[in-house]
Structures are given as structure tokens and as C-alpha cells.
Amino acid sequence: MSGQLNPEDALYVDMFIAKNSQTMTFIRSSYSAILGLAAGILGLTNWSGFVFYFVGSAFLSTLVFLVKAKASPGTYFRSPFDVFTEGVLGGLLSYILFWTLLYGIIHVYD
Amino acid sequence: MLLDPAIRNWVLIPIMLVMVLVGIVRHYVTVLLNGTPKKADLKSARETKALQRAAILRAHGSHLPEQAFQARKSYLSEAFEKGTYLKDPIGSNKPKGNLMSDPAYVETMMDGMKKNIMNIVPQTVIMGWINFFFSGFVLIQLPFPLTIRFKSMLQRGIETQDMDVTWVSSLSWYFLNLFGLQSVFTLILGSGHAADAMRDMQAMSTMGMGAAAGPQMGPTGQPQDMHKIFLGEKENLDLAEHEWGLDDVETRLLVKYGKKPRSVLVDKRTKALAAASASAAGASSSTPPAALAATAAARSKKARRQV
Amino acid sequence: MAVQQAPSHLGRLVCLFAFLLLLHSGYSTFEHLSYLKAIDGHESGLPQDIVIELMASVAIFGLGIVMVADDFKEILMETEMAKQTIESLDARPSFYGFSHRGRAVFRNVSFKK
Numbered sequence: 001m002s003g004q005l006n007p008e009d010a011l012y013v014d015m016f017i018a019k020n021s022q023t024m025t026f027i028r029s030s031y032s033a034i035l036g037l038a039a040g041i042l043g044l045t046n047w048s049g050f051v052f053y054f055v056g057s058a059f060l061s062t063l064v065f066l067v068k069a070k071a072s073p074g075t076y077f078r079s080p081f082d083v084f085t086e087g088v089l090g091g092l093l094s095y096i097l098f099w100t101l102l103y104g105i106i107h108v109y110d
Numbered sequence: 111m112l113l114d115p116a117i118r119n120w121v122l123i124p125i126m127l128v129m130v131l132v133g134i135v136r137h138y139v140t141v142l143l144n145g146t147p148k149k150a151d152l153k154s155a156r157e158t159k160a161l162q163r164a165a166i167l168r169a170h171g172s173h174l175p176e177q178a179f180q181a182r183k184s185y186l187s188e189a190f191e192k193g194t195y196l197k198d199p200i201g202s203n204k205p206k207g208n209l210m211s212d213p214a215y216v217e218t219m220m221d222g223m224k225k226n227i228m229n230i231v232p233q234t235v236i237m238g239w240i241n242f243f244f245s246g247f248v249l250i251q252l253p254f255p256l257t258i259r260f261k262s263m264l265q266r267g268i269e270t271q272d273m274d275v276t277w278v279s280s281l282s283w284y285f286l287n288l289f290g291l292q293s294v295f296t297l298i299l300g301s302g303h304a305a306d307a308m309r310d311m312q313a314m315s316t317m318g319m320g321a322a323a324g325p326q327m328g329p330t331g332q333p334q335d336m337h338k339i340f341l342g343e344k345e346n347l348d349l350a351e352h353e354w355g356l357d358d359v360e361t362r363l364l365v366k367y368g369k370k371p372r373s374v375l376v377d378k379r380t381k382a383l384a385a386a387s388a389s390a391a392g393a394s395s396s397t398p399p400a401a402l403a404a405t406a407a408a409r410s411k412k413a414r415r416q417v
Numbered sequence: 418m419a420v421q422q423a424p425s426h427l428g429r430l431v432c433l434f435a436f437l438l439l440l441h442s443g444y445s446t447f448e449h450l451s452y453l454k455a456i457d458g459h460e461s462g463l464p465q466d467i468v469i470e471l472m473a474s475v476a477i478f479g480l481g482i483v484m485v486a487d488d489f490k491e492i493l494m495e496t497e498m499a500k501q502t503i504e505s506l507d508a509r510p511s512f513y514g515f516s517h518r519g520r521a522v523f524r525n526v527s528f529k530k
Contacts, residue, residue, distance in 0.1 A: 013497055016490040027486045029293035031479060034439065038475050041443045042463065045253045060479050067483050076489035090293060096254075097290025100283075101126070104250040106447050109118045185522045 012078070020076050024064070025087045031060050032091030033098050040102020053095050057088050113248070121244055121280060129287045132232050133295050137303045140228050148217070153197040157336055160186075160195040164343045172355040179352045187347050190340040197336065237284065244280035252276045428484030435478035442470040 035056040039049050061084045065073060073080040164186050171179050189195060245267040256264070256275045264275065264282040295303050364370040445467050453459075491497070 011494055012492045013490075013494055016492045016497075019487075020489050020492065023487050023489065025293075026297065027482055029297060030482055033294070034436070034475060034478050037439060037443070038471050040253070041439075041446050041471060042468070043446075046255055049253055056475065056479075059476070060483075063479050063483050067480075068486070068489055075491050075493070077492070094290045094293045097286050100250060100252055100286060101122075102443065103253045104122065105118060106443065106450065108251050109113050109115045181523045184525065188525075 017078065021082075021086065024083070025090065027060065027064060028057075028087035028091045029094060031056070032095040036095040036098025037102050039095070039099045040104075041106060043103065043107045044099075045103075049099060053092065057091070058084075112251075117247070117249060121249060122283065125240065125244070125280065125283060126287055129236065129284070129291060130294070132236065133291060133303075134299065136228055136232055137295070137299050140225075143224055143228070144221075157195055157197050160189070161339065161343055164190070164347055168346060168350045171350065172353050174352075175354060175356075176352055183347055183350065183352075187344050190344040190347075193337055193340065195340070233288075237281070240280050240284050247279070248273075248277045249280045249283050250278060252278055252282075422487050425484050428481050431481030432478060432485055433481075435474045435481055438470060438474035438477065442467050442474060445470075 032053070035053055038056075039052050042052075044052055065071065065083050069076050069083055073083040077083060077086075167179070167182055167186065174182075248265075248268060253276075258275065261275045264278040265273070266281055267279055358375075361370065361374060365372050365375055446463060449464065449467065
């Protein structure tokens with residue numbers, strides 16, 4: 001292990017940072033799956049599909065910000081913008097999977 | 111309206127189901143294969159922890175008074191130089207050539223190989239199964255467009271030239287599932303599951319450096335020379351300056367409660383900086399003035415933050 | 418720190434309800450499209466009520482999942498330390514021991530004054 005320790009790190013409880021990040025990932029991935037199902041049912045294609053995902057993600061971020069982080073994300077995350085950006089790209093892949101699945105089942109098959 | 115629903119019942123859903131089940135089975139097989147976590151070896155653990163101790167001392171030395179810091183610094187420097195923390199003392203001849211004889215090293219190699227096998231074998235088997243049974247027809251339409259270059263990859267086995275890229279074969283459904291099910295596995299199996307791509311990437315970058323049970327291995331896979339590392343750490347330690355956090359705490363307290371103006375702190379900082387640079391210019395010291403200025407700036411920043 | 422949070426039953430109920438709503442709207446879409454195919458009609462977008470039901474289910478699921486997930490924990494060390502009592506951190510000074518590694522570490526130190 002190299003000797004790169006930042007004294008500022010002593011201010012934070014590492015375990016809680018990791019726990020919060022894990023909770024955030026859980027929320028995002030389950031919600032991305034549901035968003036994918038909804039997009040497939042609606043029959044969205046191309047750009048509207050991706051726009052739907054980002055709008056849905058933003059809606060989830062505001063919900064988390066208001067309900068879970070009680071409007072002060074700095075107490076729970078290192079950078080207050082983490083609430084809005086964490087796990088979004090990871091959720092995109094499962095969104096695409098479920099979007100394709102439902103789109104195929106409802107709009108392409110007989 | 112465009113495809114036979116039998117394809118949906120017999121290909122789409124089964125492929126997804128099989129991949130989910132294989133993922134779950136692979137997770138449990140990995141858990142069983144790994145068995146109970148190994149007991150850490152005392153000497154290896156001591157080696158790593160001694161290094162960390164020196165790093166922690168350098169980073170958080172401001173919490174200790176001067177004498178405690180100096181005592182630990184001199185003790186650790188001496189220990190690193192003499193090699194008291196090394197797993198194999200310098201005098202003994204360890205034949206470096208024949209690594210296979212060291213049982214701990216073999217263990218580390220076996221662990222890495224097991225993990226690789228558990229990832230590669232199911233992927234290859236499922237890909238072969240899909241190519242054998244489910245090739246030659248269009249499976250699904252992707253809702254989003256892709257460029258022409260993907261056509262050869264996604265429509266393997268379908269010999270049409272004009273069909274647009276959104277209609278894809280079963281293999282591309284396999285790839286979609288491979289990436290999309292990562293988060294589903296995290297949801298079902300908890301965060302430490304065996305199919306985690308992030309963990310694979312981390313494992314590849316820190317090969318062999320897991321628990322303190324295994325011997326230390328460098329990026330090339332050769333056991334690192336701990337003595338050289340210890341000497342390097344000793345150099346770093348010798349350069350470390352001590353900076354007591356409670357140095358001017360009275361002034362800081364008075365400033366915090368408004369009994370003294372904040373300018374008092376700033377004056378102290380500039381005076382200390384001037385004195386330090388004067389002494390550095392006068393006598394030749396080992397730390398360059400740039401590092402000194404950097405530490406002084408960090409000092410004032412820390413004081414401003416703590417106040 | 419290792420105490421599990423009590424599961425939020427209301428949150429799970431809300432998630433289940435939203436998921437059922439989603440399934441229902443999915444099935445309605447499927448039926449609607451089969452109906453259109455049966456009467457040879459052209460596709461003209463989904464009926465309004467299905468779309469509204471879908472959007473409502475997505476929003477309610479968002480609410481539910483936020484309720485179900487564990488609460489966030491504050492990350493500042495200060496707030497965690499504020500909850501500790503002095504007894505748990507630094508107790509019984511009359512029971513200090515002196516047989517520790519300080520004996521080795523401080524052996525060769527000369528105290529500069």
C-alpha cells in the first residue's frame with residue numbers, strides 16, 4: 001500500500017460513506033429496472049427512450065434528495081452532487097435490458 | 111406483429127432465465143470453493159502493517175506532541191533499516207528462482223486461477239450453447255439505433271444485407287443480458303457476489319494483494335523486495351516534518367469566540383512563513399523551500415478550516 | 418453500528434402496489450394492441466388512461482423504493498463521536514497498564530528541551 005494518506009480523510013467515517021453509496025446503488029438499480037419496464041410498455045424508441053431514462057433518474061434524485069437526504073446531502077455524501085450522479089451509468093445498462101425486453105414482448109411479438 | 115411468439119416463449123425468456131440461474135449457481139459454487147477464509151500469517155501481516163504504520167504517522171503526526179512523534183519516527187526508521195519487520199531476515203538465503211516451492215505463493219496463484227475459471231467457463235459454455243441452438247434467426251428488435259458497423263457482430267448468422275441493425279440475433283441478446291444483469295445480481299445476491307465486473311477489474315489491477323495471508327506480489331507477479339520498500343519508506347519518514355495541531359490553539363480559540371481579531375492568525379502565518387524561508391535560505395536544509403511553502407499554506411488552510 | 422434497520426412494511430406495500438399497477442398497464446397495452454390487430458386498425462399511440470396509469474405506477478414505485486431503502490448515515494466523524502460517552506472511550510485511569518510497546522518505542526529517545 002503506498003503512503004498516500006490524506007489527513008482530511010480522518011474527518012469521515014469510511015464505513016458510512018460506503019454504506020450510503022451502497023444504498024444509493026440499490027435504489028438506482030431497482031428503479032432503473034422499473035423505468036426500463038415502463039419504457040418498453042410505452043413503446044419508446046431512440047432518443048425518447050434515453051430522455052425518459054434521464055428524466056426518470058432526475059425524478060428519483062429529487063425524491064432521494066428530499067426524502068432520504070432531508071435536503072442536506074452534504075451530511076451524507078462527500079460531495080453534495082453525488083446524490084444526483086452516483087450509479088446513473090450503472091443503471092443505464094439494466095434500463096436498456098428491460099426496455100428491450102418489454103419492447104420486444106409487447107410491440108414486436110404477436 | 112412481426113415475429114412468431116414461439117420465439118419469445120422458447121428463446122427469449124429461456125436465455126434470460128438460464129443466465130440468471132447460472133449466475134446464482136456460480137455465486138454459490140464460488141463460495142463453496144473458497145471455503146473458510148484463511149488465517150492470516152503473522153509475519154506477512156506484520157510486514158504490511160508496519161508499512162502502514164509509517165504512512166499513518168506521516169499523515170496524522172499533527173495529533174501527537176513533538177516528543178512522541180520523534181520517538182516513533184526514530185524507532186520506525188531504525189526498524190526499517192535493520193529489517194526487524196521483514197518476513198525472511200536478510201541473512202537467510204531464500205532461493206528466488208524456484209517460486210513453486212513456497213506454499214503461500216502457490217495458494218495465491220490458485221485463488222486467482224479459481225476466480226478466473228469460475229468467470230470464463232460459464233461464459234464460454236453459454237455462448238457455445240447459444241451459437242449451437244439459437245443461431246440463424248432474428249430474435250428481437252432493439253428500440254435504439256446503432257451504426258452499420260455493429261451489423262456484423264449483432265446479426266451473426268443472418269445472411270441479409272439490407273435489414274437495419276435494430277433486428278438482432280440471439281447472441282446480442284446474450285450480451286445485453288450479460289451487462290444488464292450485473293445490477294440484478296447485486297440486488298439478489300448482495301454486494302459481494304462472484305459475477306461483479308467491478309471486482310474483476312479491481313482484482314486484475316491488484317493481483318495477489320488481497321488479505322495479509324498471501325505474500326506480497328508486484329504488478330508483474332514477482333514477489334516484491336520488501337527491504338527496498340522499507341528503505342524507501344524510511345526516506346519518506348526522515349523527510350517528515352512535525353506540526354503539532356495544538357501549537358497556537360489559544361489564539362485560535364480566542365479568535366473563534368471573537369475576543370481577538372482574525373488578523374492575528376494571518377500575521378502569525380506570514381511571520382512563520384518568513385522565518386521559515388529565511389532559515390531555509392540561510393542554512394542549507396534538506397527540504398526544498400517549495401515544500402516548506404506548501405506545508406505553510408496547508409497549515410494556514412487547516413487553521414482556517416478548524417476555526 | 419451493526420444494528421439492522423427495521424424493515425419498512427409500508428414501503429414494501431407501496432412498491433408492490435406500484436409494481437402491480439405496472440403489470441396491469443402492461444397487460445392492458447398488450448390487449449389493446451391485439452385488439453387493434455384484430456380489427457386491422459393502425460397503431461396510433463396508446464390510449465390516455467394507460468399512459469397515465471403507467472406514469473402513476475412509476476412515480477409511486479419511486480416513492481416506495483425510497484421508503485424501503487435504508488436510511489443514510491451521517492458521515493462526519495464528529496457526529497459519531499458525539500454519541501460516545503467518556504466511559505466507552507477513556508475509562509478508569511486508575512487501571513492504566515504500563516507493559517506495552519512504549520517500552521520499546523521510547524527506549525532510545527533523547528528528550529530535547
